[in-house]
Amino acid sequence: MTASYEQPHAPQQAPERETTEGRVFTVTGGDWDELAETVGKADDEHIVVNMGPQHPSTHGVLRLILEIEGETVTEARCGIGYLHTGIEKNMEYRTWTQGSTFVTRMDYLTPLFNEAAYALAVEKLLGITDQIPERANVIRVLMMELNRISSHLVAIATGGMELGATTIMIYGFRDRELILDAFELITGLRMNHAYIRPGGLAQDLPPGAVDHVRELVRKFRKNLPEYDALATGNPVFKGRMQDVGYLDLSGCMALGATGPILRAAGLPHDLRKAQPYCGYENYEFDVPTAETCDAYGRFLVRLEEMRQSLRIVEQCLDRLEPGPVMVADKKIAWPAQLALGPDGLGNSLDHIKKIMGTSMEALIHHFKLVTEGFRVPPGQAYTAVESAKGELGVHVVSDGGTRPHRVHFRDPSFTNLQTMAAMCEGGMVADVIVAVASIDPVMGGVDR
């Protein structure tokens, strides 16, 4: 590519070539005038637009294949799989505990939901759901609700950016960063936490975490109304969002759409209320709905859900009582004591010194659990949590070994993305972007 040194901005491909399927134009950025002129001379208006998988407004590596006539979309299809990483297969080659580090990377905007759903499934297979300590459950709820806020913030921020509303984008990412700071304080990492483990949590809250989260809630009470002021009543925002990406209740049920899409169609279905887990029945919160079935309704539902999540976070902080955060069963509970060392979070040196120097049994126990892992009795289980995007289901099958026989994630992004065709066909091509943004798909979760 010597030519590109001389002309760094020259188009890398010919703008037009003939194929067996017809003429193909490669358009990047500013070539649209030329294209419009050429196509205007052609005899039919029928064009297939291939958007992505690398495109700034397709939410990651999503490929959209749009058949358009003029500005109307006649057929819309998704091409997915560009981010498939074989996580489900990989988990069959690791212990049950190691699975946490894989599932957290699937939908990378909702890592704590992935971990919680997986941990609940493994606990159900082990039959220890009732033995999870109260403190672990409260912290799980706390982390999941903070995660719901951060996920919705990204949905609103990137959705706004794709409409050209960059202020919303800046605000959303500014506020999300506050939550990621709290996650970093508590789990050691901004993303990919592997914090919620089968049996409990990787470690307890560090000193100062409760005060940090209280301060965070206070900041959010101040910041959340800014989204109302910026967007909710904004005529341009409403003009782009209202009646766009329409999907009514029967469409949602048929296509399996859950989460804000379903609730924006008027059905207050929320697994936290319907099938409570981690003690959600003990918290007071409302399930917001909208009747509009469109992108604007989904925006309003997300906004209100963030306020409700703040309520739950506050209740969590009030309910926190000192206690263990891992099951008492030493055959399951991870034996290590973690501490922050010079190379990051790892085994506590004091703990290592104790088991190496004073207790042979503890050393054997540690070694067996870490290298071999615990066994899970044969059978299968399905658990589901209400993630920020909808029903996140986990189907796990054990063959009695120390590794999963099969783990399958029913990721809400994957199922919800199927509704794209129903939302977009018959609409304007510019509204495709709004509709896809209102689905809030995360390709890490879609492709796994």
Add this chain to the structure above:
Amino acid sequence: MTGSGSNGANGVNPDKDVNASNLPGQRGDQGEAIRVQRGMFGANNGGDTSGYGGLVRPVRLPGASSRPYGGWFDEVADELEGALEEQGLVPEHAIEKTVVDRGEITFHIAREHLPRVARTLRDDPALRFELCTGVSGVHFPGDKGRELHAVYHLRSITHNRLIRLEVSAPDADPHVPSIVSVYPTNDWHERETYDFFGIVFDGHPALTRIMMPDDWQGYPQRKDYPLGGIPVEYKGAQIPAPDERRSYS
């Protein structure tokens, strides 16, 4: 059977007292044998120095349950059987067995009857399983004649219930009827299961690969499909690829 003769925890013999309430799953001769465990720790490579290397124990999934199933499970089973009878179908032909385990109910359905059962579960007012959460494939190479399983979870928002349907197909004839006509949401889910397990969903509108490239060979999530990987160096040591490491099962 290594467990026979010696009592386990709480005086329960897992192979004889198959209905003991403190066992996590049913044991004994019921249920499908899915594999055989050898040795004390089930290590699959390297020697077993425990002195118990000759142990052989079949591993079985929880077996069929008998009535009453408990709670609303009986109501759903009665309604389903009644509704199938109304359609002139013998329930025993459609429902091969019913397993209640870990607070979940699983109906094993003969594959040719799956679409009719699914439609009944969706439309019957007393059942109303409106939402299908997709299909998950499971590969049991040791379950001869039933190697490939397709597992469906159906949720009723009306009655707040969740059930599981399971169908199986032999590796030699990996066909299961599609239920996209009943639950359109299964369109992508069935494509995914086809892509990874090679289960052919007959009647699916466009059964093509969805994650892997269109020209991919093989079905990656089958147990005989290798994981792949290369050894990596960590702190001076060579760590073998994940599927080459010593493992226990």
